[in-house]
Amino acid sequence: MAEVGSGIGQSRWTNALFVAPYMLILFGLLIVPLCLGIWLAFQDYDMLGGWAGGVGLENFQNLLDDRIFRGTVRNTIKFVLMTTPAFVVLGLFLALALNNALRRSGILRTIFFGSSVLSVTIVTLVWRLVYLPDRGLLANALGLLGLPGVDLVTSQVWALPAIAIVTVWWIIGLPMTLFLAGLQQIPPELYEAAALDNAGRWRTLTGITLPSIRRTIVVVAVIEVILQFQLFGQALLITGGGPDNTTRPMVQFIYEAGFRDLQLGFAAAASQVLFALMLIAALAQFWAGRRQGA
């Protein structure tokens, strides 16, 4: 309904000027590339040979046939399955332990969150030193226990878990903080009521705390899945994808296809597969979270 007069809530073209700078950037540098990427995925286009026309699903067919790509999908999913539960469980544990105003937990929070402000380069540098088979911190610690040092990074079995450990160490602060924020939303009266009802520690946890932050748990799980699907720097810098491709993640595949081999169409197709997998995983979790709540 058209309005006369001049209420401030009134719709005006000039107000769009506030959002115009951002919208231009969003269109030019996110939406256009996204569409271009989807288009590229169906083209035979590489930097050296130039554009050789549309090829339909050929890029995707080639991906399916590519043993290395299939391996990266497997590695990435394995990595997500290793880290996401760790982030949820450990993050929740830390948040529960630190969520108490009586305790001087500030310094502990500072420690657990602190590592996440470091760049991936520094984190991998530190951990490659920790993992050094002969002189690393891990080898030293094992030595103290009388155990021989192991070379995790070159082990086909342990290299990926080693990267997962680095990743959990690096960014446990994010889930911890989200859980802390969730815990602080729980009204204290609920705990007082539970105490008056003689609920013990465990009953209070399972009966009040966990149900109250159910939504946060789902959100954390979804965020972590999305983040961990994007595994790249840690693998590239710690193992380079090896040994025998057992730690090569999808993003590294995209990086190598697009920026080393310059097969842009092929790399774009791999990007779309990654994007699709992430969306499916996130939606599945939201769906599961909602169903549980119903």
Added chain:
Amino acid sequence: MRTWQRGRSLGDRLLLAAVVALAVVWLAPIIWVVGLSFKPNEVLMHSTGGILTPPFTLKNYVDILAASSVFGWMLNSTIVAFGQTILTLLIASLAGYGFARTNFPGRNALFVLVLAALAVPEQAIIVPLHTMFAAADLHNTYTALIVPRLAFPFGVLLMTQYFRAIPPEIEEAALLDRASRLKVFFRIVLPLSIPAQATLGIYTFLHAWNDYFWPLVSATKPAMYTLTVGLASMQTNFAQTEGIGFLMAQAVFAGLPVLILYLFFQRHIVSAVAGGPLK
């Protein structure tokens, strides 16, 4: 009442012990690296135990300073991080205010688009983005390092959320005081949003400083490397290295600025994460 409290404090103490132990594990790699960075490489060749026993040396740090490119990288990182932070604050504040407090045709549709953009990961656009910047001949420039990050909607959503929480009455009072819409924004709303600006600013700065993938593919000339990319380029092939003290000093040198920033602005960084649109 008393027994309940005593039981609680015993359980708490056990929990605290567990968390403190975990915190020690968390800190151990950093303490170890910092400690060893002050030891001569020749000693570290044989043993990396005993970080508290002499000899100590500053040679590793002197060596970093001697490697001239590090300062250039640091300067690049500083320019990129500040540029991105200032532009993000300006653009995200304007857009956040526009979405939170003004109305214009198509506002809701555009806002849904911004929300949807949150789901787009960097990897989905990096190949075409790289092609576009190559076509414009912009790689190895500060523009290329700064601008693409401005498209991500986190800041806009954070500011929208914040502006929505400011009572509209205050702006209405200003309008009745004959302030124009732009004046309301700059004189009333922006000063009131300083806490949010600080939060978004620190968050953006850290992200820009730590960014890896895009600078890796865009800045290919060593002179244009950011610190993150530059350090990565120096650390290939070091399983056999003889200079692990030097490597450790690099980690400390590169990590120190962000850790100091973190210790000063911890509250803002944490609130960006805890109160942000990710929630």
Added chain:
Amino acid sequence: MADLSLRHVSKRFGQLDVIRDLSLEIPSGEFAVFLGPSGCGKSTLLRMIAGLEGLGGGEIHLGGARIDTIAPGDRGVAMVFQHYALYPHMTVRQNMEFGLRNIATPQPEIDRKIADAAEMLEIGELLERKPAQLSGGQRQRVAIGRAIVKQPRAFLFDEPLSNLDAALRSRTRIELARLHHRVQSTMIFVTHDQVEAMTMANRIVVMNQGRIEQVGTPMEIYQRPRTRFVAGFIGAPAMNFLPVAAIREEAGRVVVTLPDGSTVTTAVPTTALRPGAALTLGVRAEHINPGAGTPARVEVIERLGERTLVYANLADGSTIVYDEPGDVVLAVGATVHLAIDGAATHLFDAEGMAVHG
């Protein structure tokens, strides 16, 4: 002469009619109170006058000029908001200066106006403080001061007392009345509190569901409510409404029979009645006299100090409230006899309109 004039004003929020074809004239210098339950449209109407809401239709004129088409800041109105809306990052002085600077007032004039307002409101010592350092009552004064320095044609108050505690509220009522006396500007005050309306207004505008129910002085509204809604909304305790079972005429006046069989002779002439209409009798607690009359059983006793409210059931089960002196001796379950003062009663038809002589 009418200072503020609303002509066929209307407003919709989506499907909801918030203001329906409303017209109103407020003479210059009057203290008008928009009174009504929440959701009746009174705040929306005030915001439309201020320019904070657009109009769906109609016109608003102030001081002879049409204002609904111009920007809020150009309308010559000042508003005191419910939550005061002081600029938190500015001192009290800066808060008051902001509007004056925006119209390029010379500094000596700004200083003089602020000094005058500060003296009038006794906030001289607060000028360099920030709003966060003020108490609720002080913020209230600053908000009023910010309005005064602009010397507006009309002051708009949007429930400004609702955040104050009871004692401060009644003190502020008196101060606002005093302020109105001094500045002699038109003031429009929105509230849902009938005490505020009765004590401060020259003229009360009772609103309900986007319409004006009645406009009048406080005593007109109280003594001659035009509708059943007004009768029930004004006055504490609320007016008693009793269905009328039968009517007859006695010396030209309507005599009604209530369901419990008692009869009441009203002051309403039979000529005012339309035939066949269902009627309701309205009577205030103070117009029911205990002693003789129809029997009732005491259910609840509410002691207010200077008087006592008694809720009693009539023979047909309907409840009626009347008042007794503060120190009356009475017990729940006792039987009392009540006589309704017929001359002070009101009759309402099926549409809720009062039937007057």
